[in-house]
Amino acid sequence: MKLATLRNNRPDGQLAVVSGDLSRYVSAGRVAPTLQAALDDWPRAAPALADLARQLDAGEIAGQAFNAADAHAPLPRAYQWIDGSAYMSHLERVRSLKGSKDEELQSIRPLLYQGGSDSLSAATAPIIIPSDDLALDFEAEVGVIIGPVPMGATREQAAAAIRLVTVLNDVSLRRLVADDLQNGFGFFHAKPSTSFAPVVITPDSLGAAWHDNRLHLPIRIEVNGVLYGQPNAGIGMHFDFADLIVEAARTRNLAAGTIIGGGTVSNPHDQTLPIKADGIGFACIAEARTAEKAKYGRARTPFLKPGDRVRIGALDAGGKSLFGDIDQAVALLAN
Amino acid sequence: MKLATLRNNRPDGQLAVVSGDLSRYVSAGRVAPTLQAALDDWPRAAPALADLARQLDAGEIAGQAFNAADAHAPLPRAYQWIDGSAYMSHLERVRSLKGSKDEELQSIRPLLYQGGSDSLSAATAPIIIPSDDLALDFEAEVGVIIGPVPMGATREQAAAAIRLVTVLNDVSLRRLVADDLQNGFGFFHAKPSTSFAPVVITPDSLGAAWHDNRLHLPIRIEVNGVLYGQPNAGIGMHFDFADLIVEAARTRNLAAGTIIGGGTVSNPHDQTLPIKADGIGFACIAEARTAEKAKYGRARTPFLKPGDRVRIGALDAGGKSLFGDIDQAVALLAN
Numbered sequence: 180m181k182l183a184t185l186r187n188n189r190p191d192g193q194l195a196v197v198s199g200d201l202s203r204y205v206s207a208g209r210v211a212p213t214l215q216a217a218l219d220d221w222p223r224a225a226p227a228l229a230d231l232a233r234q235l236d237a238g239e240i241a242g243q244a245f246n247a248a249d250a251h252a253p254l255p256r257a258y259q260w261i262d263g264s265a266y267m268s269h270l271e272r273v274r275s276l277k278g279s280k281d282e283e284l285q286s287i288r289p290l291l292y293q294g295g296s297d298s299l300s301a302a303t304a305p306i307i308i309p310s311d312d313l314a315l316d317f318e319a320e321v322g323v324i325i326g327p328v329p330m331g332a333t334r335e336q337a338a339a340a341i342r343l344v345t346v347l348n349d350v351s352l353r354r355l356v357a358d359d360l361q362n363g364f365g366f367f368h369a370k371p372s373t374s375f376a377p378v379v380i381t382p383d384s385l386g387a388a389w390h391d392n393r394l395h396l397p398i399r400i401e402v403n404g405v406l407y408g409q410p411n412a413g414i415g416m417h418f419d420f421a422d423l424i425v426e427a428a429r430t431r432n433l434a435a436g437t438i439i440g441g442g443t444v445s446n447p448h449d450q451t452l453p454i455k456a457d458g459i460g461f462a463c464i465a466e467a468r469t470a471e472k473a474k475y476g477r478a479r480t481p482f483l484k485p486g487d488r489v490r491i492g493a494l495d496a497g498g499k500s501l502f503g504d505i506d507q508a509v510a511l512l513a514n
Numbered sequence: 515m516k517l518a519t520l521r522n523n524r525p526d527g528q529l530a531v532v533s534g535d536l537s538r539y540v541s542a543g544r545v546a547p548t549l550q551a552a553l554d555d556w557p558r559a560a561p562a563l564a565d566l567a568r569q570l571d572a573g574e575i576a577g578q579a580f581n582a583a584d585a586h587a588p589l590p591r592a593y594q595w596i597d598g599s600a601y602m603s604h605l606e607r608v609r610s611l612k613g614s615k616d617e618e619l620q621s622i623r624p625l626l627y628q629g630g631s632d633s634l635s636a637a638t639a640p641i642i643i644p645s646d647d648l649a650l651d652f653e654a655e656v657g658v659i660i661g662p663v664p665m666g667a668t669r670e671q672a673a674a675a676i677r678l679v680t681v682l683n684d685v686s687l688r689r690l691v692a693d694d695l696q697n698g699f700g701f702f703h704a705k706p707s708t709s710f711a712p713v714v715i716t717p718d719s720l721g722a723a724w725h726d727n728r729l730h731l732p733i734r735i736e737v738n739g740v741l742y743g744q745p746n747a748g749i750g751m752h753f754d755f756a757d758l759i760v761e762a763a764r765t766r767n768l769a770a771g772t773i774i775g776g777g778t779v780s781n782p783h784d785q786t787l788p789i790k791a792d793g794i795g796f797a798c799i800a801e802a803r804t805a806e807k808a809k810y811g812r813a814r815t816p817f818l819k820p821g822d823r824v825r826i827g828a829l830d831a832g833g834k835s836l837f838g839d840i841d842q843a844v845a846l847l848a849n
Contacts, residue, residue: 257593258591258593258631258632259630259631292700292702293628293700294628296594297594297769297771298768308765330642331849355765359700364599364626364627364701366699367627367628371765372766372767430643430644430704431630431633431706432633433633434632437632512666
């Protein structure tokens with residue numbers, strides 16, 4: 180099934196079940212008022228939501244027209260957002276930027292950071308930046324939303340806790356990354372509000388696109404309407420989502436509604452921008468700039484500036500955006 | 515007024531108003547079901563809660579006996595927990611442990627890290643560790659819970675957003691700190707669930723103990739019933755809570771219910787353990803060990819082990835524990 184959180188006058192929005200083709204929705208209010216409430220009571224809520232989805236797709240419920248612009252982030256505020264770094268080619272390309280120190284360890288244990296989860300952004304919300312000199316970048320990622328996981332969980336427990344799959348933009352201010360990492364306390368100012376696709380999907384509804392705890396679909400990225408990248412999220416994902424969850428639960432319990440990101444999707448290749456229709460490209464600007472520096476001696480692709488637009492979506496076998504698109508314009512904070 | 519969250523069968527517990535002397539409480543259910551709900555609607559909820567507090571303290575409401583062991587963390591799960599490092603003598607003493615790189619910058623801008631907020635611990639909950647070789651430490655801190663703060667907030671906006679003051683234990687696994695900082699992504703495994711005093715207090719109810727956006731009270735720490743430290747939280751706090759909030763909001767909005775910690779309370783002195791009744795001591799073990807190494811050539815104070823007990827409380831002028839005590843035993847995770 181596909182779920183979305185619609186904006187209303189409450190901080191957590193309104194849970195809705197969305198049709199498979201994203202054309203219609205029905206309120207899930209009689210099952211659970213919010214997605215967090217459904218996750219808190221998943222064994223009861225999930226079958227009832229699945230039943231609504233079946234009725235909606237069968238036309239037994241007419242529903243209303245679904246407009247992605249009405250969707251909030253699935254969890255407009257979450258209790259936890261943990262981002263991993265599961266694609267080795269991303270780490271290799273941005274290593275010099277990240278100031279990371281132990282290359283060996285990174286392929287044995289996934290890197291994780293604790294992200295801010297109090298204000299997550301809707302798919303069509305603008306990316307608001309406090310100034311235009313912060314080297315604004317996007318990072319197109321796949322994420323999962325999980326049920327409760329106990330400290331010291333096994334891979335089996337971790338995999339079984341995956342409730343929903345999503346696509347997200349881990350907005351990054353590259354000019355602040357060095358400061359954040361230099362002080363030793365990790366990402367903070369460099370990682371403002373993360374944005375989410377309009378719809379989340381249960382693993383069982385993803386069919387062949389979900390196996391081995393990975394999403395096997397291309398993530399298509401456009402910047403200002405021009406194809407920027409289309410790496411496949413199932414390729415080069417060295418750690419799967421069960422690995423990331425196990426790592427996150429090493430010293431603590433994880434609560435229902437925890438969001439885990441897989442890190443910037445990245446496939447190994449030696450292309451630079453612009454790519455053609457059959458190219459792979461990149462899921463962030465930092466990687467493109469590193470590839471350009473290696474090939475041309477200098478970076479060519481600029482970071483995002485106010486007025487720019489970034490679009491991110493996972494494409495199904497028919498080329499349709501499965502979770503709906505993240506489609507954000509960049510804007511400067513009003514003083 | 516003083517508020518607490520009482521355990522019930524819901525993840526967020528039940529909001530209660532507690533009498534000034536911590537002897538009695540009354541449910542705040544008719545104002546707001548949970549502390550987060552009250553924070554979401556503070557301009558309406560705060561006066562109603564203050565009215566309940568007045569009636570309870572005047573004996574107009576009998577209330578029920580308040581037992582600190584029934585209290586959950588004020589926000590058993592929060593949308594954000596940001597810990598700062600505002601006491602320079604703490605940074606100076608533990609610098610070698612933290613692997614921090616820029617001493618100059620730390621006194622200009624406060625260090626902040628994003629903590630896990632999905633599973634916060636009650637004052638009397640055991641500290642559960644996955645193994646006994648992780649160098650378990652406590653960090654006694656003062657924290658504030660805030661209302662919404664916009665990106666780029668001024669000091670005035672930040673100070674005005676402080677809703678509640680609390681005392682907390684930023685539980686730390688010292689053996690994992692080096693790993694966390696080595697990988698460049700900041701604290702993660704080294705910072706499991708943070709624990710909170712049973713009661714939170716509005717700044718206006720703290721009287722003379724709250725001014726200059728700081729809590730001016732000694733924080734008394736006992737380990738296994740022996741006095742360990744009693745540094746004053748108002749002394750040596752280089753950055754005040756308004757500074758910490760301004761820094762946290764540099765590139766993002768902060769949602770209502772964000773918890774901001776001031777970092778390990780630490781007063782400059784050259785004592786070692788054990789201290790006498792008039793000594794200052796330490797609010798974490800790492801600082802004591804550093805002082806011992808400097809004086810004796812080796813650390814003497816052991817880290818916490820299963821069965822140990824740590825007690826932390828802020829004392830008022832009469833020597834009474836103002837927020838109630840954090841009183842936690844250490845236990846090993848059951849397999």
